[in-house]
Amino acid sequence: MDGETVLAALRAESQRLYEKVCAIPEGEWDRPSPCDPWTVREVFAHLTNAVDRVGSMLAEPEPEPSGALVTAAGYYAPDERFSTDANEVRIETAQDSAGWYADGRALAEHFDSVWRSVTTACAKEPPERRVRTRHGDPMLLSDFLVTRVVEVCVHGFDVAVGLGHEPWPTDEAADVVARLLLGGRPYDASVPVPGGGWDRTTFLRKATGRLPMTAAERAAERLGLRRLTLG
Template sequence: MRRPVEPDRAAFRAECVRFTEVLAELTDADLGRPTDCPPWNVRDLIAHTRTGVGRLADMLAAPAPPRAEVDAAGYFGAAKFTAEVDADRIAGGQRDASQVGRAALAAEFDRAWRATDAAVAAAPVDRVVRTRHGDAMRLGEFLRTRVVEVGVHGLDLAAALGRPPWLTAPAAVVIAELLTGGRPTPAGLSWDRLTLIRKATGRAALTVPERAAVDAAGFRWLAFGR
């Protein structure tokens, strides 16, 4: 059964709106802060996230592959995130960051995600796209990866800025469902969605009992690279 696109689109919009609001509040000093995605600082992380949320517009403008080959979980497979690919991603984030001034960061991010949202709205629900890794994916599945991108890097940005996480409820639902395969979190863990996401993506450390419970539950360990 295919997953409907609209809930994921709504989650993408909600998270991008919140991310843009935060960007509009940043100072020059904020942009130079280090992040937990070294060697990126805050400016580099924002530039990388902006590129990530804008990818679908160009992908939908390209010819459609004949059929899908991977889903959202498969997109985050560790095999794709080699040292060479990761080095290119790091350099790309830094290069993009150098080209945008502080005053334009929020406007550029807002423009990028809205271009993606408009392209998704105009596309057939069964559209297939090709990723930068060469995978063919259904539009809805790739959109889920964009929710992960902006949501999880939002956690990274909040940590770098010393702010409480602002992950929106719709995005938390999408990311948690991807991580758990749609199954409930094991009762023994007593995690809310935010804790689940932080723990399962390496943003918070797991205790030995927690790791055993997560492995037993078959949670998906997403490979982000950067």
């Protein structure tokens, strides 16, 4: 996926998410999210940190153009980055950072500032810009931004469900995540899916573990579904 398309998706999904949470009552932030053990506040803090990481990466020296680059799909490989220990650090970091803000509105406003700053900075970078993840992986910035769209979109599902709402993904972000899951192909609801037909949002939720799959539905992997290891 080209960088401009991915960046547009990150902008659209981040704007949608901010608009959905900026005015919710303070008590709603402490509802449990389906991303156990996080509350809505904590999962929102996690995705805010995930987007904010882009700014830190851009401030670091660009990796030398040597060796293979990790792709967006490769970023979600089932290795030590998603081990039990790594996930415990993710959980604790989000819980700690959720407490940095006076209230949920302050956290939402910080997220709004972060995504705007990050997307503005990324728009100035050349298509071949490389970055290094906190795990040491060299990646194209455009590929790393795909992972940030996944973070905002998929954890946006967790926020929505935690608040008792239907998920609200934008078309732009849903297409980016679907193409990642399908090896570059867009999701086509007219293609039969084992176990029943899904709209794109249902497909995304099932494919990312946000909704359960039946044994018949898991046969969808034969249609080329990529499994992502998500923290």
